[in-house]
Amino acid sequence: MENLKRAKGLEVRQACRLGDLTGPTPGLAMGYVQANLVIVPQEHAFDFLLFCQRNPRPCPLLDVTQPGDPEPREVAPGSDLRADLPAYRVWRNGELVDEPTNIGALWRDDLVSFVIGCSFTFENALLEERLPVRHIEQGVNVPMYRTNRPCRAAGRFRGPLVVSMRPMSPRQAVVAQRVCARFPRAHGTPIHFGDPSAIGIANIARPDFGDPVEIRKGEAPVFWACGVTPQAALMEAKIPFAITHKPGHMFLTDLRDADLEGE
Amino acid sequence: MENLKRAKGLEVRQACRLGDLTGPTPGLAMGYVQANLVIVPQEHAFDFLLFCQRNPRPCPLLDVTQPGDPEPREVAPGSDLRADLPAYRVWRNGELVDEPTNIGALWRDDLVSFVIGCSFTFENALLEERLPVRHIEQGVNVPMYRTNRPCRAAGRFRGPLVVSMRPMSPRQAVVAQRVCARFPRAHGTPIHFGDPSAIGIANIARPDFGDPVEIRKGEAPVFWACGVTPQAALMEAKIPFAITHKPGHMFLTDLRDADLEGE
Numbered sequence: 001m002e003n004l005k006r007a008k009g010l011e012v013r014q015a016c017r018l019g020d021l022t023g024p025t026p027g028l029a030m031g032y033v034q035a036n037l038v039i040v041p042q043e044h045a046f047d048f049l050l051f052c053q054r055n056p057r058p059c060p061l062l063d064v065t066q067p068g069d070p071e072p073r074e075v076a077p078g079s080d081l082r083a084d085l086p087a088y089r090v091w092r093n094g095e096l097v098d099e100p101t102n103i104g105a106l107w108r109d110d111l112v113s114f115v116i117g118c119s120f121t122f123e124n125a126l127l128e129e130r131l132p133v134r135h136i137e138q139g140v141n142v143p144m145y146r147t148n149r150p151c152r153a154a155g156r157f158r159g160p161l162v163v164s165m166r167p168m169s170p171r172q173a174v175v176a177q178r179v180c181a182r183f184p185r186a187h188g189t190p191i192h193f194g195d196p197s198a199i200g201i202a203n204i205a206r207p208d209f210g211d212p213v214e215i216r217k218g219e220a221p222v223f224w225a226c227g228v229t230p231q232a233a234l235m236e237a238k239i240p241f242a243i244t245h246k247p248g249h250m251f252l253t254d255l256r257d258a259d260l261e262g263e
Numbered sequence: 264m265e266n267l268k269r270a271k272g273l274e275v276r277q278a279c280r281l282g283d284l285t286g287p288t289p290g291l292a293m294g295y296v297q298a299n300l301v302i303v304p305q306e307h308a309f310d311f312l313l314f315c316q317r318n319p320r321p322c323p324l325l326d327v328t329q330p331g332d333p334e335p336r337e338v339a340p341g342s343d344l345r346a347d348l349p350a351y352r353v354w355r356n357g358e359l360v361d362e363p364t365n366i367g368a369l370w371r372d373d374l375v376s377f378v379i380g381c382s383f384t385f386e387n388a389l390l391e392e393r394l395p396v397r398h399i400e401q402g403v404n405v406p407m408y409r410t411n412r413p414c415r416a417a418g419r420f421r422g423p424l425v426v427s428m429r430p431m432s433p434r435q436a437v438v439a440q441r442v443c444a445r446f447p448r449a450h451g452t453p454i455h456f457g458d459p460s461a462i463g464i465a466n467i468a469r470p471d472f473g474d475p476v477e478i479r480k481g482e483a484p485v486f487w488a489c490g491v492t493p494q495a496a497l498m499e500a501k502i503p504f505a506i507t508h509k510p511g512h513m514f515l516t517d518l519r520d521a522d523l524e525g526e
Contacts, residue, residue: 049316052316074317
């Protein structure tokens with residue numbers, strides 16, 4: 001595992017493919033872009049693509065495959081989305097039914113895969129600027145919250161914007177704004193700073209997903225659009241069949257974090 | 264017509280709907296966002312949406328409708344894409360077959376409409392900065408060229424990037440770069456400045472679409488990704504049925520040019 005921290009994205013994918021890596025990916029192949037994965041049948045692919053297009057902050061698309069093609073050619077040529085992630089989640093009618101480490105047996109010719117940008121990219125950039133990323137300091141999952149802001153719906157896909165939170169001082173939040181503006185394809189700038197109730201969060205100590213983190217004196221919560229948003233929309237749509245990555249068990253691309261800067 | 268220059272987007276749409284306006288829209292409802300229109304059957308909508316998503320510079324999506332819905336609710340609530348443009352083009356198997364002023368009789372429950380940003384938005388901003396927009400000065404259509412740069416394909420949709428050209432001095436081009444950076448949803452910054460052959464243009468005096476314009480001493484051609492690109496891809500795909508706006512006869516939205524600034 002220590003080797004995988006300084007590995008290339010390709011090497012992490014190979015470790016997954018061989019069954020050597022089935023655990024979470026934060027900290028692996030540092031500098032390579034990690035991504036969320038959503039796989040839906042072709043029948044629902046237009047609506048899901050439209051959902052992403054209408055909600056680019058939570059759903060920044062990095063690659064979309066043709067139906068049946070398991071290779072995201074833009075971000076990781078030669079890769080195989082059926083085997084190259086450490087773990088997956090299988091959904092039937094909106095219910096989680098399995099968490100396999102390989103989805104070859106579930107593959108179908110009509111499956112369309114969506115590779116979606118992830119907060120790890122801007123967290124690396126925040127750390128480089130010596131800004132605090134509290135959940136990494138505390139060794140827990142990032143706290144995530146459902147907000148009262150609805151996403152723009154597309155067909156059956158709808159639901160609230162889900163946000164992640166990192167506590168910062170106002171001055172640090174200003175720097176974070178500048179850093180994250182470089183990464184529109186990794187959720188971009190924060191969508192809110194301060195009062196959680198202004199975006200419908202009743203209790204900051206009780207995240208809807210992930211773990212609570214300490215907010216220190218002089219800090220306020222800073223909120224970013226989160227890649228769990230499309231998963232929440234997927235669950236609510238209750239489509240018969242879908243596959244996603246297991247949270248924290250991301251797809252390693254060949255892109256470098258710097259590749260996501262700009263348009 | 265003079266009234267329509269200072270009209271709202273809605274008023275231009277109403278003039279179209281009543282059959283009072285069947286001519287081109289440049290200069291009408293100044294300050295309101297004008298848009299390209301592409302309509303394809305649902306069967307091809309995923310691939311076309313993916314083509315736009317993969318080629319955001321030439322195909323900046325402003326709105327996409329649900330199948331059968333003629334109302335682009337995000338950019339012009341209450342509008343009707345079947346009647347609210349001055350003129351349309353009807354395509355069968357990649358061939359232009361008709362140029363009607365209303366497509367109500369052709370409408371089908373499976374048609375998906377794509378409203379795509381247009382260069383008029385950044386041209387207004389260029390004019391405000393007193394930068395030259397030569398084809399407007401000369402009262403002709405903007406010159407457009409096929410380049411040797413392929414678009415990223417999506418299913419049957421593929422083809423070269425088509426660019427529009429406006430001559431400027433190097434100093435003006437730098438200002439234009441800054442101005443257009445504000446409008447990623449209206450083709451964004453120029454993609455090339457100078458030598459046309461570097462992007463596969465053999466003869467700058469012979470545009471593939473539109474009219475040639477004068478390039479003065481001290482000026483060089485400046486090239487922008489162009490909204491004709493998706494139409495060219497549509498023609499090459501030779502899908503059985505599609506509808507677009509007639510060139511220069513755009514859809515007037517309720518958005519203001521400033522609404523397209525930023526993400």
